[in-house]
Amino acid sequence: MKSKDLDKNKIGSDITSLIKRLFPICRSITGNGVRETLAILSEKIPLNITETPSGTVVNDWEVPDEWNINEAWIKDSKGNKIICFSNSNLHVLNYSAPINKKVTLSELKEHVFTLPDQPDLIPYRTSYYNKNWGFCMAHNQLIKLKDDEEYTVFIDSTIEPGSLTYGEYLLKGDINQEVILICHICHPSLGNDNLSGIAVATALYNCLKDQKLKYSYRFLFTPATIGSITWLSQNEETIKNIKHGLVLTLLGDEGKFNYKKSREGNTQIDEIVQNVLKLTTKEYKILEFSPYGYDERQFCSPGYNLPVGRLSRTPFAEYPEYHTSADNLDFIKEDKMVESLEKLLNIVSIIENNKNYINLKPKGEPQLGKRGLFRSISGQSNMKNYQMALLWILNQSDGNHSLLDISNKSGIDFDEIKFAADALENVQLIQDINVN
Ligand code: ZN
Numbered sequence: 001m002k003s004k005d006l007d008k009n010k011i012g013s014d015i016t017s018l019i020k021r022l023f024p025i026c027r028s029i030t031g032n033g034v035r036e037t038l039a040i041l042s043e044k045i046p047l048n049i050t051e052t053p054s055g056t057v058v059n060d061w062e063v064p065d066e067w068n069i070n071e072a073w074i075k076d077s078k079g080n081k082i083i084c085f086s087n088s089n090l091h092v093l094n095y096s097a098p099i100n101k102k103v104t105l106s107e108l109k110e111h112v113f114t115l116p117d118q119p120d121l122i123p124y125r126t127s128y129y130n131k132n133w134g135f136c137m138a139h140n141q142l143i144k145l146k147d148d149e150e151y152t153v154f155i156d157s158t159i160e161p162g163s164l165t166y167g168e169y170l171l172k173g174d175i176n177q178e179v180i181l182i183c184h185i186c187h188p189s190l191g192n193d194n195l196s197g198i199a200v201a202t203a204l205y206n207c208l209k210d211q212k213l214k215y216s217y218r219f220l221f222t223p224a225t226i227g228s229i230t231w232l233s234q235n236e237e238t239i240k241n242i243k244h245g246l247v248l249t250l251l252g253d254e255g256k257f258n259y260k261k262s263r264e265g266n267t268q269i270d271e272i273v274q275n276v277l278k279l280t281t282k283e284y285k286i287l288e289f290s291p292y293g294y295d296e297r298q299f300c301s302p303g304y305n306l307p308v309g310r311l312s313r314t315p316f317a318e319y320p321e322y323h324t325s326a327d328n329l330d331f332i333k334e335d336k337m338v339e340s341l342e343k344l345l346n347i348v349s350i351i352e353n354n355k356n357y358i359n360l361k362p363k364g365e366p367q368l369g370k371r372g373l374f375r376s377i378s379g380q381s382n383m384k385n386y387q388m389a390l391l392w393i394l395n396q397s398d399g400n401h402s403l404l405d406i407s408n409k410s411g412i413d414f415d416e417i418k419f420a421a422d423a424l425e426n427v428q429l430i431q432d433i434n435v436n
Contacts, residue, residue, distance in 0.1 A: 006207070011341065012334040014206070015199040018044070022195050023329060026089035029128055029186045029223040030054075030066040030164045037185050038167040038221060041198070045205050045219060047167035050234070054161040058233040061226055064128065066162025067095045072155040074108070074135060082145070083137055085155075089188040090325050093134030094126040098157045108151050114139035115324065122325035124190060128226075131159070166222035166231055171205065173213035178238070179351060180245040180308070182295055186223035191332040192313075193322065196252030200340050207345060214352050215243065228295040232304060244269040244351055245308035247296045251340035252332030253321075255314030260287040263300035267307035269347075272354075275404060276346040279413050287315070311347075313340065346414070353418050354404045357397040357430040365394065371427040385412050389420035399433045 021040055027033035038049055056063045072085035072092045083091050093113065103111075111134040113125045119139035127134065133155055145151075166185075170178070181204065183197045198221065205219055218238075222231050232239065245262075246269065257277055261270045265288065277284040291297055293316070299308035313336065321327045359366075368374060373390060392410040393403070403421055407414040424430045 006338070006342065006345075008335075008338050011203055011206075012338045015203055015337050015341075016334050018199045018202060019191065019195045019332070020329065022198065023189050023191065024089075026069060026085075026188045027186055028067050028094050028126075028188070029226055030064065030162060031068045033188070034165045034185055034223060037198075038165060041167060041202060041221060044202050045169045047169050047219075047221070049165060049167045050231075051163040051165055052230050052234070053163045056230075058226070058230040061229050063164045063226065063230060065159045066164070067157065067159050068162075069096070069155070069157040072096070072135070072157070075152045075154070076145075077150045082141070082151075083135055088122055088325060090122045090124050090136055090190075092155060092157075093132065093136060094124070094188065095128045095159070096155050096157055097131050097133045097159060099133040099153050099155045102150050102152050105145055105147050105149060105151065108145075108153065109142070111135060111153070112137060112142055114142050118320065118324060118326075124188065124323040124325075164223065164227060164230055166220065166227050168218060168220045168222075168231070169205070171208060171213065171217040171219070173216040175214060176216060176241050177243040178216045178218050178241045179348075180218045180220060180242050180299075180306075182220045182222070182228065182245065182247045182299070182308070184224035184227070184249065184295060185221045186227065189325075190323070190327045191329055192250050192252045192319075192327050193316065194249045196250065196332050196337055196340070197248040200251045200337050200344065201248050203337075203341050204344050204348075207341070208348065216241070222295075224295055225298065228298040232298055239304060239306065242306050242308075244272070245299060245306055246273075246344075246347075247294050247299070247308060247310040248344075249294050249310065250312040250314060250316060252337045253313045253319060254333055254336055255319065256283040256285060257281055257340075257343065258285045258287055258312050258315050260293060260296060260310040260312070260315075261289050262296070262307045262309045263289045263302075263305055264307065265289055267309075269307050269309050271404060271408075272347055272350045273309060273311060275350065275408055275414060276343055279407065279411065280343065280346060311340075311343070349418070350404055350414050353414075354402050355421075356399055356402045356433045357393065357421060357425070358399045358433050359394050359397040359430055361429055362398070365391070366429055371429070373423055373427065385416050386420055388412060389417050390424060393417065393421050393424055393430065397430050
């Protein structure tokens with residue numbers, strides 16, 4: 001499916017309704033919130049779910065005990081609930097230990113996280129590997145709490161042996177070589193980070209599922225860091241098939257696209273994404289690889305060194321709503337997520353169709369008119385680009401330049417180059433170098 005053929009209204013409303021269903025769920029790196037999320041995604045994608053028991057050694061890590069939570073609140077001495085988990089799951093420190101005790105305000109303050117610079121917002125905080133209990137709240141609410149009050153803190157959570165859960169589906173193409181698309185599914189009620197990535201990846205699956213594909217596409221929904229490390233440690237054979245990969249996150253805000261290159265910095269996926277952004281958007285930014293960010297860190301660690309980049313809009317921590325209650329359903333925009341999907345379809349089109357051709361009449365320009373090529377341009381909206389694309393392909397097709405190289409050199413969109421290459425191939429002026 002080409003991005004221009006999309007029913008954008010239908011896709012946009014599917015993306016929004018999926019996000020609305022997933023938003024209220026309290027997710028973490030383990031637990032029932034992840035399972036519930038994967039169960040909903042399984043209605044759209046036939047996911048295979050893997051459970052890895054707590055204590056399993058995965059590379060240099062160990063799968064932690066599983067965290068689940070039922071209820072949490074703080075009450076003042078009159079019994080009024082001043083904070084309640086059911087209003088926002090961000091109110092509880094993610095992975096908080098259970099607690100049920102009376103505390104003074106000063107003791108409470110040691111376990112409360114706020115954002116003094118954004119005093120109306122609730123922060124998102126985690127404590128996966130240091131056992132602690134805690135709450136998150138608006139700073140303006142904290143400063144109104146009275147010193148002479150006694151507070152009851154109650155968190156009904158469990159941290160017990162269980163398992164870590166991830167889901168994946170391999171959409172099979174003609175060849176075993178894979179494109180891996182990775183989304184983290186461990187954040188609670190936050191929109192851009194990363195329900196936007198999850199919903200756009202799901203929409204991409206929906207666009208690709210009935211297409212004839214050359215490559216196989218693996219959709220991986222996994223908790224960040226420990227989830228990716230677990231998957232990597234369990235898939236050493238699969239990893240050999242990975243030809244291209246993208247971490248998909250932060251795809252719903254109004255900012256420009258940001259592409260973070262793979263560790264090598266010059267892999268095909270790096271070139272492909274840069275081509276799409278250069279030729280289809282006005283503003284974008286290319287980031288060099290760094291060992292900080294999302295799960296590209298794991299896929300691009302030296303022991304794997306996979307060709308995996310990261311496609312986002314505004315990068316993490318560069319927008320003030322990041323990891324706060326303001327990263328909500330109002331913050332993410334349906335049209336921006338549809339646009340993110342369009343970019344992914346452009347990327348897939350290049351992955352699927354990039355080829356090297358050889359010009360079969362390379363001595364001088366072949367005569368295009370007698371082969372009917374100028375007649376076939378009548379249906380093309382951009383006639384000049386089409387003519388130029390024909391000339392560029394004929395000139396560059398010496399076997400060493402791919403259609404992607406030609407798109408880059410000519411500044412003509414890959415899909416237009418591909419359309420012109422098909423026309424030249426049909427009249428036997430060029431030949432795929434891999435076909436004898
Ligand atoms: Zn995050």
